[in-house]
Amino acid sequence: MNKPIVIGMIGLGTVGSGVMRLIARNAEQFLHKVGAPLVIKHVAVQSKEKERDLEVAPQVLTDNVEDILNDPEIDIVVEVMGGIEQAKQYVTKALQNKKHVITANKDLIALHGAELAQLANEYECDLFYEASVGGGIPIIRSLTHGLASDEINRVVGIVNGTTNYILTKMSQNHEDFGDVLQDAKAKGFAESDPSSDIDGLDAARKMAILSGLAFSTNIDLSDVHVKGIRHVSLEDIKYIQNLGYTLKLLGIGDRKHQKIEISVEPTLLPNSHPLASVHNEFNAVYLYGEAVGETMFYGPGAGSLPTATAVVSDVLEAAKNLRLGTTGRSYITPQYGKDLKSNAEMDRKYFFRILVKDKPGALAQITSIFAKHGISLERILQQPKSKSVAEVVLITYRSSYENYEEVFNEFEQLDVIDSILSSYRVEGEE
Amino acid sequence: MNKPIVIGMIGLGTVGSGVMRLIARNAEQFLHKVGAPLVIKHVAVQSKEKERDLEVAPQVLTDNVEDILNDPEIDIVVEVMGGIEQAKQYVTKALQNKKHVITANKDLIALHGAELAQLANEYECDLFYEASVGGGIPIIRSLTHGLASDEINRVVGIVNGTTNYILTKMSQNHEDFGDVLQDAKAKGFAESDPSSDIDGLDAARKMAILSGLAFSTNIDLSDVHVKGIRHVSLEDIKYIQNLGYTLKLLGIGDRKHQKIEISVEPTLLPNSHPLASVHNEFNAVYLYGEAVGETMFYGPGAGSLPTATAVVSDVLEAAKNLRLGTTGRSYITPQYGKDLKSNAEMDRKYFFRILVKDKPGALAQITSIFAKHGISLERILQQPKSKSVAEVVLITYRSSYENYEEVFNEFEQLDVIDSILSSYRVEGEE
Numbered sequence A, B: 001m002n003k004p005i006v007i008g009m010i011g012l013g014t015v016g017s018g019v020m021r022l023i024a025r026n027a028e029q030f031l032h033k034v035g036a037p038l039v040i041k042h043v044a045v046q047s048k049e050k051e052r053d054l055e056v057a058p059q060v061l062t063d064n065v066e067d068i069l070n071d072p073e074i075d076i077v078v079e080v081m082g083g084i085e086q087a088k089q090y091v092t093k094a095l096q097n098k099k100h101v102i103t104a105n106k107d108l109i110a111l112h113g114a115e116l117a118q119l120a121n122e123y124e125c126d127l128f129y130e131a132s133v134g135g136g137i138p139i140i141r142s143l144t145h146g147l148a149s150d151e152i153n154r155v156v157g158i159v160n161g162t163t164n165y166i167l168t169k170m171s172q173n174h175e176d177f178g179d180v181l182q183d184a185k186a187k188g189f190a191e192s193d194p195s196s197d198i199d200g201l202d203a204a205r206k207m208a209i210l211s212g213l214a215f216s217t218n219i220d221l222s223d224v225h226v227k228g229i230r231h232v233s234l235e236d237i238k239y240i241q242n243l244g245y246t247l248k249l250l251g252i253g254d255r256k257h258q259k260i261e262i263s264v265e266p267t268l269l270p271n272s273h274p275l276a277s278v279h280n281e282f283n284a285v286y287l288y289g290e291a292v293g294e295t296m297f298y299g300p301g302a303g304s305l306p307t308a309t310a311v312v313s314d315v316l317e318a319a320k321n322l323r324l325g326t327t328g329r330s331y332i333t334p335q336y337g338k339d340l341k342s343n344a345e346m347d348r349k350y351f352f353r354i355l356v357k358d359k360p361g362a363l364a365q366i367t368s369i370f371a372k373h374g375i376s377l378e379r380i381l382q383q384p385k386s387k388s389v390a391e392v393v394l395i396t397y398r399s400s401y402e403n404y405e406e407v408f409n410e411f412e413q414l415d416v417i418d419s420i421l422s423s424y425r426v427e428g429e430e
Helices: A014-025 A027-034 A085-096 A106-122 A139-146 A161-173 A177-186 A201-215 A234-242 A304-324 A362-372 A401-412 B014-025 B027-034 B085-096 B106-122 B139-146 B161-173 B177-186 B201-215 B234-242 B304-324 B362-372 B401-412
Strands: A005-010 A038-044 A076-079 A100-103 A152-158 A224-226 A245-256 A259-270 A282-289 A293-300 A347-357 A377-384 A389-396 A417-426 B005-010 B038-044 B076-079 B100-103 B152-158 B224-226 B245-256 B259-270 B282-289 B293-300 B347-357 B377-384 B389-396 B417-426
Touching (some): A005 A014, A005 A304, A014 A027, A014 A038, A014 A304, A076 A085, A085 A100, A085 A106, A100 A106, A100 A304, A106 A201, A152 A201, A161 A177, A161 A234, A161 A245, A161 A282, A201 A224, A234 A245, A234 A347, A245 A417, A304 B139, A347 A362, A362 A377, A362 A401, A389 A417, A401 A417, B005 B014, B005 B304, B014 B027, B027 B038, B027 B304, B076 B085, B076 B304, B085 B100, B085 B106, B100 B106, B100 B304, B106 B201, B139 B201, B152 B201, B161 B177, B161 B234, B161 B245, B201 B224, B201 B245, B201 B259, B234 B417, B245 B417, B347 B362, B347 B401, B362 B377, B362 B389, B389 B417, B401 B417
Parallel strands (some): A224 A259, A259 A417, B005 B076, B076 B100, B224 B259, B259 B417
Antiparallel strands (some): A245 A259, A282 A293, A293 B293, A347 A389, A347 A417, A377 A389, B152 B245, B152 B282, B245 B259, B282 B293, B347 B389
């Protein structure tokens, strides 16, 4: 029997428990694949006394993370504690002590991924983070290996399960945002403070990671334009459905002539788009490659065991590298510097829902502002809302974001506009 | 500059041309990823004089395959000639000459994959075949790497683009099989002799490869139960649509208590299933893993550049292994012997469309035969078809295949049955 691969894990929450269960359950299979057993020597937790629904041998638990970071016997450190600063310290020290690191921590990788990858390279360590995006979907490995030969120029993702659950229920049951959010909390699909999900920050972190890998450059979180779903109304959803679209919180990374834009915002998708039928808490990532065309990867974006499969697949990769003596060689330096699109270079379609004072020529004033800024209209629907107010719903053709900004500015000063109820990006058609 | 990775390619048809184009187009990117340039030294073709829509330097073309197999400078052999016996000879010789082999040849791998993998192992060579299943979808790498930590117990695939195109058009345009087939030939989605596609053999070969990898065992082509789509009628499709289902040619590999069954047959999918919205020539593979749950991989199943992305991603993997000195180490021995389910262990639902003589008690006789063999009925629809004949459409609950065989036997002798118009498997619900 070959020498075991020894693992230390930091954190034993949802994902950590899944990792322990999976390594125990498939031990025989892993022995076959790696040629050596995987042994979890220590798990660092805050309290050793806490009740857990998982049996762990007492000598495995430790409340001192140094027992892991400084143990020369430990080959691989699995970081599933979450958070940023402390996790960064631990991962840094693990790499400096020449331990290979697997992390599920999207926040850490989105903020400090480039720096940690440099460090891993310097200390000749593996640093893998498949679980940081898309839970059980092997999307990072597909980008870096399966589609390694192609030039990926568009990444469109439903990468947050909570918001996809909420938008699905609003669409299917015609319930208000607030009611569905309560229900999602009760079912465990939303956290008690759900702001990082519903305001789009969680999705933005994942899109920063995915876009950086797809476009082979370093993306900062601040490069991502973010808008959440807090203000999506049931009325919006109904209009959108009647027009043959589905509203999703989409992350979109786009590259054209080597210039990049990345956004996360509620977006209309035609019902025929493969992402439109990704429902409930499921995630999916759609890629457009110049050679391969359209591909999509679908699966559970969260959950204990699904996320654990991604962590443990990373562990297996590092373990195989250890056995082959090739750890620390998987590091991919970004090939390109970062070059972001200007507002004039970003082009898109929009959906607008506007309350208009019911005066003669009101619609003409609105449409002439679009025309003035070179934006054509694909569809317009006007109907009376009350005695003195009409509702205008319209979808534009593609134009630059700069043009839309000018339209928004003029709308603010336009007397006939009562209010802009909503405006959403539209994806998936020319 | 590091020593180039030298490639010899056998065949320059659709896929081969795509490989040449892709390697030329993304040369800079590959240099960055591999750390050495990729050079195609020779391409073996049947005729050097043939007109091609691709410019190839004359010294690259050869009509003598030995120029590739015996050239000590060539590191990697790409086999994209197709066919079985000759391709097997060449691949065998390439491996024996210690060349790493990338093939897109599903027929070769489905029939001789185990033997060739043994040989690759013996000569310490890489043997990759991502392009053999699902064209541009990185499904093989996802099975062997991305989901390596999980136990995959169900593989459901739309793995033949021609038949998916035909069934999509029949469903969307309500055209007959024959008309759509003509149209598919005209558009290049079907070959002039389409039997290997429409009779399910092409899909069976791909399912043998996928199931073998998913279940970690060697599957023979003869283990796959195959039924094609030649006899699917437009009337079947209309009934199926009215019942809320979509008819697809599905490959299904299933494992339960380590026992396996694999089939390819026209199958009803509920419209809500992720595979039901895979249209036209697209392919998709749905996996069920014990830990990850449901995942799906979607993309183009054929085509010059899409398939070339899979071939070249394999080339990049072998090239990186060459640079690391770890070629020939990716070989995965099957973990399990093959244990196939008996007919009594295979369980499934069925859709039947039966013409019944319009006699008193006819339906009762039919339903009592199902009942006698323990098969319950989920839905029954009977309506008059002509003066003396009625049509019965029914969907069963799950039961063993053995029970269905007995029902079929009794039906053959049942006087009140005029004919069984169609019977299809039903997937995706309990």
